[in-house]
Amino acid sequence: QSALTQPASVSGSPGQTITISCTGTSNDVGYYDLVSWYQQVPGKAPRLMIYEVTKRPSGISSRFSGSKSGNTASLTISGLQADDEADYYCFSYAGSSIYVFGSGAKVTVL
Amino acid sequence: QVQLVQSGAEVKKPGASVKVSCKTAGYSFFSYAISWVRQAPGQGLEWMGWMNVNSGDTHYSQRFQGTISMTADRSTSTAYLEVKSLRSDDTAVYFCARYNRDDSTSDYWGQGTLVTVSS
Numbered sequence: 001q002s003a004l005t006q007p008a009s010v011s012g013s014p015g016q017t018i019t020i021s022c023t024g025t026s027n028d029v030g031y032y033d034l035v036s037w038y039q040q041v042p043g044k045a046p047r048l049m050i051y052e053v054t055k056r057p058s059g060i061s062s063r064f065s066g067s068k069s070g071n072t073a074s075l076t077i078s079g080l081q082a083d084d085e086a087d088y089y090c091f092s093y094a095g096s097s098i099y100v101f102g103s104g105a106k107v108t109v110l
Numbered sequence: 111q112v113q114l115v116q117s118g119a120e121v122k123k124p125g126a127s128v129k130v131s132c133k134t135a136g137y138s139f140f141s142y143a144i145s146w147v148r149q150a151p152g153q154g155l156e157w158m159g160w161m162n163v164n165s166g167d168t169h170y171s172q173r174f175q176g177t178i179s180m181t182a183d184r185s186t187s188t189a190y191l192e193v194k195s196l197r198s199d200d201t202a203v204y205f206c207a208r209y210n211r212d213d214s215t216s217d218y219w220g221q222g223t224l225v226t227v228s229s
């Protein structure tokens with residue numbers, strides 16, 4: 001199972017909107033609505049930001065939103081803030097109780 | 111509150127095995143599964159597998175088939191990950207997480223355990 005493809009880095013200025021893509025295949029992202037997104041600050045454990053493509057866990061800002069089209073899922077961060085600077089990973093079910101992470105995208109706030 | 115507390119850092123020689131523990135508290139151990147994820151230095155997250163602590167069923171990434179073993183001690187609400195035949199590229203931080211099979215999410219995580227493989 002190959003890692004899902006994400007851009008290595010995405011940047012934006014405070015207040016801007018950025019989108020991180022996550023490209024898989026018709027066997028994972030494209031087939032199941034079980035894509036989630038995790039935020040990871042260096043040295044810390046990941047934090048769940050989005051699940052089932054579009055849902056936000058309790059306590060996650062509405063500035064974070066998710067979507068999917070075909071084999072590509074996306075995480076959008078609106079009103080970018082300094083503390084959004086982190087690594088972001090997509091995660092998808094791939095069938096037969098198997099899962100796969102994305103390659104990770106580093107978000108930099110300029 | 112929900113907590114997953116992992117065992118401390120380990121240094122192992124190539125070819126050895128390591129067993130990382132993940133003690134849970136603050137929720138019903140039997141209501142969730144446990145997943146394991148690792149992260150090599152400077153690299154991304156890598157999904158290793160998950161365990162149904164009720165049935166004992168395990169599901170491993172193909173990459174780790176034959177080299178890892180996930181177990182659980184229900185009496186102490188503790189999950190374990192054993193990695194065998196360690197190689198230098200197994201050097202990584204290993205995370206456990208509470209896993210909800212219904213929505214495929216890991217909502218609470220351990221603090222991570224650094225395993226260093228070096229001769």
